[in-house]
Amino acid sequence: MTVAESEVSLASRRRRRWSRHRVMGAVAPYALLAPAAVVLGAVLFYPLYLIARLSFEKYGLFELIRHQGKWIGLDNYTQIIHDGQFWRVLVRTIVFTAVNVSLTMVLGTAIALLLVKVSGVVRYMLTGALVFVWATPVVVAVDVWRWIVDPQFGILNWALTKVHAGDFFHHDWFVNPWSGFAVITGLVVWGAIPFVAITVFAGLSQVPGELIEAARIDGARSWNVFREVTFPLLKPIFVILASLSIIWDFQVFNQIWIMLDQRPSADYYLMSVYSFVESFRLSEYGLGSAIAVVMVLIMFAVTFVYIRQMVKAGEVR
């Protein structure tokens, strides 16, 4: 081929590189993403930006009426860092999250392992019960639990007294914050188990039966089978479920708020409740926003683990 000929073919190739076909092909993904990105931006990123901006302002009732905040830089953050209550609430939230996530993962996995073992009918019934729990709206569930533990009219006190587990007449479960949090943990874990159980059950079906058979032939007991065969294979799922559970349980609000009649005492404050009370009850929207931003940063760190795990597992390229 002569130089002139190759130049011609090169030029025509260049023309073709910028043909309509290729432009449309390059632009289409972004155009298809655009509506979702706009919605996400409006619904998620713009409020996040507003909260971040609010956290640097003094914004009380006076400012609310005039729709104008006063820039005070990092003062809100210094105030919460020097406030003992903030650290107490943070520690309480971390402990609460740790307990709830552990219980949810352990019990959820246990139920998933049970689902593998039982017969078809029982499996359908159990799965159906799990789906019903999952489908119940949080507000409805909390209201039902409130009636169950009501001091005067609740059936929990009545049942415990009847089986002679002690005298639970008019026993108020929320006088002592430990017992109160035990009830709320029960409620949160009860609502969180279905998702974990069903997801792990789906994952268990991917564990090759031959591996388990081989392990059993080698004399492994059930616990060893789980630890050496099942768990390593399901590790990506466990990491994802744990990350999601941590994010959800860190933000628990409804269960505390509704269970305690919208007036929880300070002993029951979790980060989300604390942020809400600061903002809407004490009309310190700047301070409440600063607490919310701290929450978002902590959650961002956890989400980072989740995203990294998903990328590693090859689901996102």
Next chain:
Amino acid sequence: MKVRFLVVAVLAAMLAVAATTASGGTKKGQADKIVVWLQDDAKNGWPEAVAAATKAFQAKHPGAEVDVQYQQWTTHLTKLDAAIAGNNAPDVVEMGNTETTKYMAAGAFAPMQAKSFPNSKKWLSGLKDSCTYGGKLLCVPYYTGARAVIYRKDYYRAAGLKGTPKTLDQFVVDGKKLMKKYGSDRNFSAFYFPGKNWYASMGFVYDYGGQIAVRTGGKWKGTLNSPQAIRGLTKLKSVVRALSRAPLTVDEAHPYPSIPFGKGSVASFVGNGWEWPYTLDPKVGNPDLAPVMAAYPMPSHIKGRYMPTFLGGSDLAVPITSSKKSLAVDWIAAFTNSANMRAVAKAGNIPNATSLVGFTKGLPKVEPFAKAAKYSWFIPKSPNWANVENANVLQDMCSQILSGSKSVKAATTSASNAITKILNAG
């Protein structure tokens, strides 16, 4: 390529359609309409007064509409803040008289002229006080109420009580007799007292000479840990321990004491005037109790006096963001006229002017409460007081003291510190 183009075009069109239909908000420029926020009490107690006010208002402004929306005490301030922020605040809003100072100090209400309203020269000074800030009138007194002991005459008679107690010590002795007679029923309370009923609890503090907070040199100081206040609260604890089996982490509205009272497991409770007819409401209570119910002011530990009662009440304000201020003022004037005040009084409350208190005579259901109002206490007048209520400081303190989870001294000290901090904030 054609398919891709088509898909993108369709999606863009759908987004455009969604955007335009989603923007269908409220259409301005309709006929004059005012939005009125009242509390549930009006809906349950004197709905005819609300209707009469709207009718009189519409006679004066033909074609105007009134949209009355009923709110709950626990959520109405949050909703009001959100409405102010979202530029759709109501034109008339009912505020509790302990909440007004915070909003008046922030400039949330439009100034008004007293002469626009009926009976304004004789307004109750306590209510008028809760409507005045910086020398301006920023809201209109609506009604007030005192608390007294509502009791069952048949239980008192059956337990051998002679009349009603005139001192606190006699009250305790009588209560113990009731517990002796009926206490074998584990639900029974001689004096039903929910743990977070801070309004009634603070009466003990003020009876013994204590106060919630004092202001010296421009700064507030919580004084619930003063010796007098501690004496009062210790007495409260012994009274409640001996005479009440009510739950200790609930307040006086969850459930309303009228409900266990209607079930027959309560001999007496301290409540507002409207809680008497509420007990007889067939939907929630027991109408058969009508002949045996009566009330008397809570006795003081000092002979010849009553225990100070909290003079709770409501005011009506016009948010400064309202665009229909003169219409709002006219509606409020129509709502607080003498005829409507009579309806409010009949429901067990004290009307907003001294000239109208005569309405309560001859109403045996209201007289004991009007009597009790002779000795009263009120919250510290600070713009930050509403935040103390919102932070549940007093509710939690009472619940801790009565359940014993904290000693009286420890609970009052932490509450006083919290009150000092909140009142002096900002």
